[in-house]
Amino acid sequence: MELNMPILFPRSPAIADHYRDPDVLANLHRQLKAKDFVKLPDFLLPSAYDVVAQNLEYLHSQRIRKEFVMPGFNTERRMSVVGGKRVTDLSLQLIALYGNHDLRRTISTIIGAHIHTVCHEEEFMVVNFLDGEADTHGWHTDDPEYALILITESPGENGGGELEYIPDWHNFCTNNGLDPVSKINTAIELAFSLGLAESSKLAAGDCYLLNASNALHRVTPIIGNGRRKALNMAFDTRRFRHYGETAYLLYAS
Numbered sequence: 001m002e003l004n005m006p007i008l009f010p011r012s013p014a015i016a017d018h019y020r021d022p023d024v025l026a027n028l029h030r031q032l033k034a035k036d037f038v039k040l041p042d043f044l045l046p047s048a049y050d051v052v053a054q055n056l057e058y059l060h061s062q063r064i065r066k067e068f069v070m071p072g073f074n075t076e077r078r079m080s081v082v083g084g085k086r087v088t089d090l091s092l093q094l095i096a097l098y099g100n101h102d103l104r105r106t107i108s109t110i111i112g113a114h115i116h117t118v119c120h121e122e123e124f125m126v127v128n129f130l131d132g133e134a135d136t137h138g139w140h141t142d143d144p145e146y147a148l149i150l151i152t153e154s155p156g157e158n159g160g161g162e163l164e165y166i167p168d169w170h171n172f173c174t175n176n177g178l179d180p181v182s183k184i185n186t187a188i189e190l191a192f193s194l195g196l197a198e199s200s201k202l203a204a205g206d207c208y209l210l211n212a213s214n215a216l217h218r219v220t221p222i223i224g225n226g227r228r229k230a231l232n233m234a235f236d237t238r239r240f241r242h243y244g245e246t247a248y249l250l251y252a253s
């Protein structure tokens with residue numbers, strides 16, 4: 001790793017000034033509530049972004065390859081990962097960012113509620129790499145409620161690697177009499193045909209906040225030889241929550 005990496009402390013400023021404006025924050029809150037998603041371009045200060053970009057570059061060399069169909073959702077994982085336990089061992093700077101006061105205060109204002117640390121050793125923070133043709137992070141919901149995703153590399157136009165999501169997934173399935181697990185493909189097709197599925201192209205430097213337990217989401221397959229690097233920091237408005245097996249299947253080494 002580079003020795004000239006900026007140092008990030010829990011009380012360092014981390015968020016760009018734009019995100020201190022109460023009107024901006026109120027607008028972002030409305031967007032998140034309406035769609036379970038809000039894009040946060042240039043969210044981090046350049047010094048904090050550099051910490052993330054350099055750490056993800058380093059963690060890429062420590063990645064573990066995963067290629068399997070996730071039981072339950074029955075959707076593909078073709079990606080490389082570093083789970084929370086290994087992030088903790090390998091990247092103290094990212095742990096400092098997870099606990100950063102400025103970041104938490106801002107996220108909690110956008111969510112409109114106090115947020116807690118996610119007490120799952122693998123899932124509180126994960127790093128996802130898509131490294132080439134057909135790599136994809138298939139459809140799923142997360143166990144933790146909110147995901148703050150920071151992108152440090154992304155394929156260009158028409159290179160795949162886009163976020164797709166279906167807001168309010170569980171209610172959508174219930175309202176249409178479809179089981180969200182066994183009828184996942186039928187429900188996804190219906191959501192697309194009704195214009196209820198959304199997509200977002202994210203570039204290096206972009207962040208987004210997703211209600212990841214409420215919106216079904218995926219990262220579309222890479223087309224060609226582009227790459228995507230993403231850090232996921234999870235937060236929850238509930239202190240206790242049931243965690244399933246999926247995080248261990250994808251992230252345990």
Ligand SMILES: O=C(O)CCC(=O)C(=O)O
Pocket residue numbers: 126128137142147149163217218219230232
């Ligand atoms: O990489 C992304 O944009 C989404 C990541 C994600 O869904 C996850 O880590 O659970």
Ligand SMILES: [Fe+2]
Pocket residue numbers: 140141142147212217
């Ligand atoms: Fe997710």
